[in-house]
Amino acid sequence: MIDSHCHIGFDELKDDIDVIVARAMENGVEKMLTVGCGEKNLSDLCYVLDRFDNVYGSFGIHPNEAEEVISAEKLSQFIQSHPKIIAIGETGLDYYYNDTPKEIQIQNFMTHIEVAIKLGLPLIVHTRDAEKDTIECLRAGARNGNLKGVLHCFTGSKKLAKAAQELGFYLSASGIITFKINAKNEKYQTDLLDTFATYPTERLLVETDSPYLAPVPKRGKKNEPAYLPYTLTKLAELKSISVDDMEKITTGNFYNLFFKGKI
Numbered sequence: 159m160i161d162s163h164c165h166i167g168f169d170e171l172k173d174d175i176d177v178i179v180a181r182a183m184e185n186g187v188e189k190m191l192t193v194g195c196g197e198k199n200l201s202d203l204c205y206v207l208d209r210f211d212n213v214y215g216s217f218g219i220h221p222n223e224a225e226e227v228i229s230a231e232k233l234s235q236f237i238q239s240h241p242k243i244i245a246i247g248e249t250g251l252d253y254y255y256n257d258t259p260k261e262i263q264i265q266n267f268m269t270h271i272e273v274a275i276k277l278g279l280p281l282i283v284h285t286r287d288a289e290k291d292t293i294e295c296l297r298a299g300a301r302n303g304n305l306k307g308v309l310h311c312f313t314g315s316k317k318l319a320k321a322a323q324e325l326g327f328y329l330s331a332s333g334i335i336t337f338k339i340n341a342k343n344e345k346y347q348t349d350l351l352d353t354f355a356t357y358p359t360e361r362l363l364v365e366t367d368s369p370y371l372a373p374v375p376k377r378g379k380k381n382e383p384a385y386l387p388y389t390l391t392k393l394a395e396l397k398s399i400s401v402d403d404m405e406k407i408t409t410g411n412f413y414n415l416f417f418k419g420k421i
Contacts, residue, residue: 159186159187159188159364159386159387159390159405159408159409160187160188160189160190160191160364160408160409160412160419161182161187161189161190161191161364161365161366161368161383161386162191162308162310162330162363162364162365162408162412162416163191163193163248163282163310163311163330163332163363163365163366163367164190164191164192164193164365164366164367164368164382164383165192165193165195165367165368165369165370166178166179166190166192166206166213166368166382166383167192167194167199167202167203167205167206168199168202168369170369170380171368171369171380171382172202172206175206175209178382178383178384179210179212179213179383181382181383181384182382182383182384182386183212184384185383185384185385185386185387186387186405187383187384187386187387188212188409189212189213189214189412189419190210190212190213190214190383191213191214191215191216191244191245191412191416191419192206192207192213192214192215192216193215193216193217193218193247193248193282194215194216194217194218195218195219195220195223195248196219196220196223196224197219197236198223199217200217200236200239203215203217203240203243204239204240207240207242207243213242214242214243214244214416214418214419215240215242215243215244215245216243216244216245216246216247216248216282217236217237217243217246217247218233218246218247218248218249218270218282219233219249219266219270220248220249220250220252220284221249221250221251221252221258221263221266221267221284222252222255222257222258223258224258224262224263224266225258226262227262227265227266227269228266228269229269230269230272230273230276233246233269233270233273234273234276234277237273237277237279238277244279244280244416244417244418244419245279245280245281245282245307245416246270246273246274246277246279246280246281246282247270247281247282247283247284247307247310248282248283248284248310249266249267249270249281249282249283249284250263250267250283250284250285250288250292251263251264251267251284251285251286251288251291251292251295252284252285252286252287252288253286253287253288253291254286254287260291263288264291264295267292267295268295268298268299271295271296271298271299271302271305272299272302274299274305274306274307275299275302275303275304275305276303278304279418280306280307280308280415280416281305281306281307281308282307282308282310283296283307283308283309283310283327284310284311285309285314285318286313289314289315289317289318292318293317293318293321296321296322296325296327297321297325300325305325306326306327306415307327307328307415308327308328308329308330308363308415309322309327309328309329309330310330310332310365310367311330311332311334311365311367311371312329312330312331312332312350312353312354313332313334313350315349316349316352316353319353319357323357323358323361326361327361328361328362328363328411328415329353329354329357329361329362329363330362330363330364330365331354331362331363331364331365331389331392331393332364332365332366332367332371332373332389333366333367333371333372333373333374333376333377333381333385333388333389334350334371335350335351335354335373335389335392335393335396336373336374336377336388336389336392337373337374337377338374351396354393354396354397355396355397359397359399359407360407360411360414361411362393362397362407362408362411363408363411363412363415364386364389364390364393364408365386365389366381366382366383366385366386366389367381368380368381368382368383368385369381369382372385373385373388373389373392374388375388376388387401390404390405390408391404393408
């Protein structure tokens with residue numbers, strides 16, 4: 159299986175990175191896509207990519223890390239600075255904290271979309287409390303070229319999922335789908351599980367988003383790629399297929415989207 163989105167170069171994990179990668183492989187995780195979220199993360203990202211043959215990378219400016227508008231030229235230079243950077247992002251819109259003005263977030267998101275189309279690379283999208291603008295940006299980008307990508311750690315509405323499906327985008331399931339249903343989250347969690355149960359199987363991925371969002375039964379712990387099997391098992395249950403088949407499907411889906419990860 160493949161962890162399609164983790165942050166093993168982040169400070170919370172990088173000091174134990176050799177153990178973390180070894181433990182992931184022991185638990186059946188053959189490859190990992192580790193994601194850099196800003197210029198300050200680029201050197202750590204490249205260090206990880208140089209160190210491990212089975213780890214690939216993606217780079218982008220996270221909406222909460224954007225201090226200014228980035229040019230397409232500068233972003234392209236970052237993306238092309240290492241041959242194992244095979245995707246662009248995570249990028250997108252996050253209005254929850256609103257640390258960065260919406261205008262800058264939208265401009266940067268559109269720049270990432272532009273570069274993804276120009277370089278022919280998949281886009282990794284983060285969206286939180288910004289569904290309307292996210293959909294509008296993605297639709298606008300798709301009108302300008304062949305745009306492909308994934309809504310990572312998907313927790314959105316069925317409306318957002320429908321828009322993603324129309325665009326041919328993938329949805330990635332994180333440990334959130336394993337969380338227990340309770341009185342407080344019943345409507346939200348039930349809708350989320352139903353979205354994954356009904357979304358086209360050929361457009362599904364799994365991820366840990368390490369070091370965040372550890373799945374049940376590891377919830378509350380620092381997350382890592384070794385915990386991916388818990389999410390994969392839950393996704394297989396939602397799709398009513400075997401875990402082995404789900405593993406084969408999501409691995410194939412990963413290579414279909416992140417085609418440079420086959421090398």
